[in-house]
Amino acid sequence: MRVLVVTAVRAEADSVVAGLCPDGPVTSHRVPGGHTLRRCAGTGTAVDVLAGGVGPAAAAAATATALTAAASTPGAPPYDLVVSAGIGGGFAGVAPLGAVVVADAMVAADLGAQTPDGHLPVEELGFGRSVHRPAALSERVAEVLGAVHGPVLTVSTVTGTAARAAELTARHPRAAVEAMEGFGVAEAAASHGVPVAEIRAVSNAVGPRDRAAWRVGEALDALRDAFRLLIPVLDEEAR
Numbered sequence: 001m002r003v004l005v006v007t008a009v010r011a012e013a014d015s016v017v018a019g020l021c022p023d024g025p026v027t028s029h030r031v032p033g034g035h036t037l038r039r040c041a042g043t044g045t046a047v048d049v050l051a052g053g054v055g056p057a058a059a060a061a062a063t064a065t066a067l068t069a070a071a072s073t074p075g076a077p078p079y080d081l082v083v084s085a086g087i088g089g090g091f092a093g094v095a096p097l098g099a100v101v102v103a104d105a106m107v108a109a110d111l112g113a114q115t116p117d118g119h120l121p122v123e124e125l126g127f128g129r130s131v132h133r134p135a136a137l138s139e140r141v142a143e144v145l146g147a148v149h150g151p152v153l154t155v156s157t158v159t160g161t162a163a164r165a166a167e168l169t170a171r172h173p174r175a176a177v178e179a180m181e182g183f184g185v186a187e188a189a190a191s192h193g194v195p196v197a198e199i200r201a202v203s204n205a206v207g208p209r210d211r212a213a214w215r216v217g218e219a220l221d222a223l224r225d226a227f228r229l230l231i232p233v234l235d236e237e238a239r
């Protein structure tokens with residue numbers, strides 16, 4: 001099985017690599033556009049890890065570039081799965097600080113139109129889509145990781161008020177986490193016909209801005225531990 005993991009920033013990619021191959025070695029490969037893929041040698045499942053940038057557009061561009069590079073390399077096996085991974089904001093009562101969330105839906109929560117009656121998703125405007133359904137193995141991954149299995153919202157602007165958090169919860173009552181890349185990764189994966197998944201570790205609560213309350217280090221450790229548990233599930237899936 002061949003898997004591409006896309007994070008936003010290098011620190012997240014480091015955690016993923018540390019979880020996947022704690023003893024190394026790690027090889028690096030450049031892809032067009034200047035991104036570097038890191039690959040753990042010695043695992044049954046070949047996993048490439050890429051830090052593609054913050055936000056859905058950067059994530060989509062980096063993911064599409066890596067998928068295109070793989071597809072146009074003679075003899076290279078295609079990717080079987082793309083995983084969007086990183087830290088995120090947890091919704092109150094669903095995903096506390098340090099929790100891991102595996103997406104059961106990847107939702108572009110601010111893609112659409114604002115109206116006096118509220119947000120209209122693009123489906124209601126008559127074009128595009130605002131939801132991707134993750135790969136079936138997500139349920140098993142959530143079970144093995146002991147993770148929350150719920151919707152992950154992708155936004156272009158980090159929520160910073162209680163009012164915005166309440167609006168998102170009203171529109172997506174089961175929402176577990178908010179982050180900024182998953183839907184972009186999913187769009188790129190879908191355009192290549194590759195299944196997608198999303199794994200987030202909660203670094204902060206969605207709501208009023210409070211940088212002092214962030215627990216980025218703990219979330220990065222939780223992300224590492226989640227990827228440590230992931231390889232056996234992927235190997236199981238490949239059989």
Ligand SMILES: O=C(O)c1cccc(C(=O)CC[C@H]2O[C@@H](n3cnc4c(=O)[nH]cnc43)[C@H](O)[C@@H]2O)c1
Nearest residue numbers: 008054087088089158159178179180181204206209
């Ligand atoms: O300055 C702020 O108030 C602020 C609050 C939360 C996160 C940020 C970031 O710049 C991190 C963006 C980065 O991390 C993911 N992330 C983490 N927490 C959240 C969140 O609550 N809402 C959206 N994205 C979040 C995101 O995927 C980005 O890669 C700044």
